[in-house]
Amino acid sequence: MVRAPCCDKTGLKKGAWTPEEDRKLMAYVTRYGCWNWRQLPKFAGLQRCGKSCRLRWLNYLRPNIKRGNYTKEEEETIVSLHKTLGNRWSAIAAQLPGRTDNEIKNHWHTNLKKRSKNKSAEAKEMSSEDDLSPNDKNQEQDTGETDINTQNNPGSTAQIIESPTRTLSPQRASPGDFSSVDNIPATNWDLISDDDFAFLDAYGGNFWTEPFLSDDYFMPNDFLADSPFYYGEISSPFGFINMDDCNLC
DNA sequence: AACACATGCAACCGCGTATCA
DNA sequence: GTGATACGCGGTTGCATGTGT
Numbered sequence: 628m629v630r631a632p633c634c635d636k637t638g639l640k641k642g643a644w645t646p647e648e649d650r651k652l653m654a655y656v657t658r659y660g661c662w663n664w665r666q667l668p669k670f671a672g673l674q675r676c677g678k679s680c681r682l683r684w685l686n687y688l689r690p691n692i693k694r695g696n697y698t699k700e701e702e703e704t705i706v707s708l709h710k711t712l713g714n715r716w717s718a719i720a721a722q723l724p725g726r727t728d729n730e731i732k733n734h735w736h737t738n739l740k741k742r743s744k745n746k747s748a749e750a751k752e753m754s755s756e757d758d759l760s761p762n763d764k765n766q767e768q769d770t771g772e773t774d775i776n777t778q779n780n781p782g783s784t785a786q787i788i789e790s791p792t793r794t795l796s797p798q799r800a801s802p803g804d805f806s807s808v809d810n811i812p813a814t815n816w817d818l819i820s821d822d823d824f825a826f827l828d829a830y831g832g833n834f835w836t837e838p839f840l841s842d843d844y845f846m847p848n849d850f851l852a853d854s855p856f857y858y859g860e861i862s863s864p865f866g867f868i869n870m871d872d873c874n875l876c
Numbered sequence: 877a878a879c880a881c882a883t884g885c886a887a888c889c890g891c892g893t894a895t896c897a
Numbered sequence: 898g899t900g901a902t903a904c905g906c907g908g909t910t911g912c913a914t915g916t917g918t
Contacts, residue, residue, distance in 0.1 A: 643886075643912085665903060681904080682887065717906060728906075729886080737884055 640674045644683055652680055653688050686727045693725035706739055
């Protein structure tokens with residue numbers, strides 16, 4: 628039995644998001660929040676599936692997203708949590724403020740998993756060969772690497788040694804890599820200007836009020852907590868928005 | 877310089893679950 | 898209790914870009 632598509636796909640765009648689409652989504656969510664992902668694209672003037680909008684917002688446009696440049700501590704946390712939680716990326720992401728489950732998942736598959744495998748192979752080799760070179764031994768001491776498996780599970784006989792990364796391989800620059808930590812990706816916010824709300828006005832009076840007729844208005848807690856929404860007004864590139872008028876919470 | 881291959885990331889897809897009528 | 902709807906999550910894919918030959 629094939630599950631019905633999440634939305635009517637006729638005429639809906641797929642693939643990479645354009646700056647214009649990002650602007651529209653950011654403008655809308657910033658002003659109204661994500662009251663209903665399914666309906667949101669319609670009101671935001673986007674030819675996208677609600678699911679796609681949600682993903683784009685959560686993984687890319689949301690404020691306080693960290694991109695790239697994983698710290699040693701973050702990688703250690705990921706490896707450690709992965710050991711206890713498995714592939715529950717959202718749970719892991721919850722422990723890493725600013726990181727998304729998707730990004731952590733990607734980072735695991737592209738970096739940490741590989742290193743973990745290598746470490747595992749090395750460990751196997753070392754256990755079979757006692758004649759480890761002094762250099763290797765020193766390196767091990769310098770980095771302070773230990774077998775987390777045996778640390779966390781003293782009784783465990785697990786063979787896999789998942790080691791935190793000690794050296795960060797240079798990250799390839801990509802359009803999405805803002806390489807700034809703790810900051811809202813400037814590129815995203817710079818995309819938006821006052822004019823970006825103009826298209827919303829084109830919908831007429833109903834546009835501004837209709838979303839708030841919904842009872843199931845929803846704004847993610849982490850977004851609220853990190854955003855000026857909490858404090859009554861938005862200080863944004865679009866100017867100040869009095870949130871008392873928006874009934875967000 | 878041109879091509880093939882490798883890598884990393886953004887986005888999509890399908891399933892499970894929560895909620896509501 | 899049941900079906901419909903929406904959301905969230907994890908697995909997977911496709912493409913842009915980097916690297917090697």
